[in-house]
Amino acid sequence: MAIPQLLRAGRAGRAARRVALGQLRSAQQRGTGAFFFPSKLLRSLALARPVVTVADVESELARAVSRGGFGVNVPPGDAPQLARVLDELAVAPERLQVFGAAGRRFGEQFELSKMLREFSEKLESLPQTKTPPATAKRECEVTG
Numbered sequence: 001m002a003i004p005q006l007l008r009a010g011r012a013g014r015a016a017r018r019v020a021l022g023q024l025r026s027a028q029q030r031g032t033g034a035f036f037f038p039s040k041l042l043r044s045l046a047l048a049r050p051v052v053t054v055a056d057v058e059s060e061l062a063r064a065v066s067r068g069g070f071g072v073n074v075p076p077g078d079a080p081q082l083a084r085v086l087d088e089l090a091v092a093p094e095r096l097q098v099f100g101a102a103g104r105r106f107g108e109q110f111e112l113s114k115m116l117r118e119f120s121e122k123l124e125s126l127p128q129t130k131t132p133p134a135t136a137k138r139e140c141e142v143t144g
Contacts, residue, residue, distance in 0.1 A: 037061055045070060045107030050099030052085055070103030 037060050044051055051071035055061040062073040072089070074082045089096060108114065 037064065042107055042110050045103035048100035048104040050089070050096045050103060052082070052089070054082065064106070068102055068106035070099050070106055072099075 041051065041053075041061070041064075045068075051065065053061055053065055053071060053073045054076055055065075055073055057073065057075055065071050065073045072085050074085055
């Protein structure tokens, strides 16, 4: 029996549930993920892989999945919904392709070269002073 059917039927043991959740890119208990964003998610997105996450709907992770359109989020503790989502996606390869492409686009904002370029541009846009404040104070004390 496949993992989704085992979960739905309630016949999966504790170890099988852990394995199933471990394959979903994120497994959270209710109320634990307000600011949780797993680093392995970015690798999945870079590889254009769709994701199914288990996270509180108000978490950053669930918001990213919704905003990016790269997968489906299921609230923690809802094994029947998780099983339904997995069963639906198992027979919808075109939907998985759409999720994968959206994930790739979403993940591009985290590419190192882009982040470094943007950071450099922000640094260059800061106002520049001729003399750093600590040095200016010391010069006043010496000459004053």
